[in-house]
Amino acid sequence: MYTKQKIIVKKDEIPPMSMVEYYFPAQKPWERNPVLVVNYKGSFFAIEAFCSHGGLSLEEGFLTEDGRVVCPWHGSVFDVRTGRVVDGPAERDLRTYRVEVKGDEVIVYE
Numbered sequence: 001m002y003t004k005q006k007i008i009v010k011k012d013e014i015p016p017m018s019m020v021e022y023y024f025p026a027q028k029p030w031e032r033n034p035v036l037v038v039n040y041k042g043s044f045f046a047i048e049a050f051c052s053h054g055g056l057s058l059e060e061g062f063l064t065e066d067g068r069v070v071c072p073w074h075g076s077v078f079d080v081r082t083g084r085v086v087d088g089p090a091e092r093d094l095r096t097y098r099v100e101v102k103g104d105e106v107i108v109y110e
Helices: none
Strands: 006-010 018-024 033-040 043-048 068-070 077-079 085-087 096-102 105-109
Touching: 006 018, 006 033, 033 105
Parallel strands: none
Antiparallel strands: 006 105, 018 033, 033 043, 043 096, 068 077, 077 085, 096 105
């Protein structure tokens, strides 16, 4: 039986205006699901970690002052709050994940 997983990280692992890639635990390493956890001006968001255009990691991209992640590979732009494509070449929105902040921990639910 498959159960939903969660990731728990310390808030100070993700400084303001930065993003870090994590993986949900899984039975087999190749089944791990990557997630990008973003600290946007003190608020935490979690989105699919790979660009929906080229399938490459967004962690090496950058976070803009207006809350957008820019893919370093082909320049697609996504809103960190909604996962929506703001500018292509990507056409598919990114999946978002539920996030809770409890004390000094950030909890992301798959």
